[in-house]
Amino acid sequence: MDEIPEAREIPDATLREVVRSVEPEWELREAAPAERGFCSVYRLSVADDEESRELYLKASPDGQTWGLPTEARLQAVLRENTSIPVPEVLGVTDDHDERPTPYYLMRALPGEEVAYERVARLDDDALGRLARETGEYVAQLHAVPAVERFGHVRHDGPELTDEPPGGDPATLTVGDPRDEWPTYLREYASRELDRHADSRFADLTPELERWVESRIDALDGPFDAVLGRNDHGLHNLLLDPETGDITAMVDWGYTLAVPAAFDFEFAVYLYSGAFLAGLPEVSDRRNFVREEMLSGYRATDPDLAEAVAPPEPLYEALAMVRIMNDFHHLDLPDGTESAVMDRIETDLRDLLDC
Known part of the structure; x- marks a missing residue:
């Protein structure tokens, strides 16, 4: 098996850039790392002039794909073809010279994480x-x-x-x-x-x-x-x-x-x-x-x-x-x-x- 890496920290400046690259009108208000597996996952609060939203960013911890590009596309397929409650994927970036790719940005859904x-x-x-x-x-x-x-x-x-x-x-x-x-x-x-x-x-x-x-x-x-x-x-x-x-x-x-x-x-x-x-x-x-x-x-x-x-x-x-x-x-x-x-x-x- 591949050695499991540690999640890497993503600077706030990079998180702001990621959010604005998907929706230029959104401003990042708050960001907090989420403990979900080994990927770098952040819960983001964003807002424009009209409303606020909760998003999640899921990024590779080390530059390897770890299935993230497929996961994002699969969620889009399920939203389009089923009623399975999966998060809406707003943007995917498979490769980038400066950002922690691959990653994708998705809307948060309600509910509680349970052990x-x-x-x-x-x-x-x-x-x-x-x-x-x-x-x-x-x-x-x-x-x-x-x-x-x-x-x-x-x-x-x-x-x-x-x-x-x-x-x-x-x-x-x-x-x-x-x-x-x-x-x-x-x-x-x-x-x-x-x-x-x-x-x-x-x-x-x-x-x-x-x-x-x-x-x-x-x-x-x-x-x-x-x-x-x-x-x-x-x-x-x-x-x-x-x-x-x-x-x-x-x-x-x-x-x-x-x-x-x-x-x-x-x-x-x-x-x-x-x-x-x-x-x-x-x-x-x-x-x-x-x-x-x-x-x-x-x-x-x-x-x-x-x-x-x-x-x-x-x-x-x-x-x-x-x-x-x-x-x-x-x-x-x-x-x-x-x-x-x-x-x-x-x-x-x-x-x-x-």
Whole structure:
């Protein structure tokens, strides 16, 4: 994996220049760095003679692209073709001699940032609403006619300087694509299992490798590529934590072209909070989340819903592998790590036995 850099500081003078390059009438009133991932993200308050606005600037921390150009264009495609609440992108600059490119400027959306682990503490009403809305939005995402092969989603449009991207799905493509889903899935699983061998769950890796390979061999197609969010979790949402209403879906830099069932299964596991069921008073709500997500998905796209309805243990296991690989990032109460790890391992072994 690429070494993750530190977010770089952007001077106020540069922030003013970025804002004025997109809209000359806007004045920067206030700027504050936001702690969102490793990119340089700033919340900006701007105003003209008539009104004030809240914006976000998302910029590369080190001059590498980190998927930012594609992320900006993907958000434009989703705003144009779905009702998924993504921020409006006002301007993209892919390359510039003096500014921290690539970067893009977008409008802020309402809602609250909620800790990743909070999903296990949402009551059933809020979690049910979150799951149904997720199902609706994921179904819309999967219906966007943008990709035909499997891999990381990229863009194939012109380079931009201080311009908004277009919303045509045809501008999206797949980098280093694979025609066959099992071929790409083997590559994906190999990368994840290499990471797993360095995780705190490494004792399980050899058994997992054998099981995953056998399950890939047993997959029954045909497989159609769709846009897959894959990076599911409360950390990439803004919402009303009391009701579970999703007000924004943010951070689309890890979008993959995958079968719909793969993306759906990841969402079920990660939004169920099952990986935290080793904590006191936390229940495993996978079945509940699956039914609520299916309800929202089926209401949006009843035909495609049949492709995601049957559970696929292989995809769930790979979602669990992601949690195990990033276990050190979980914010757990002191003294509970062993119990949480034991429960995840037990759940995984139950899958391996099926």
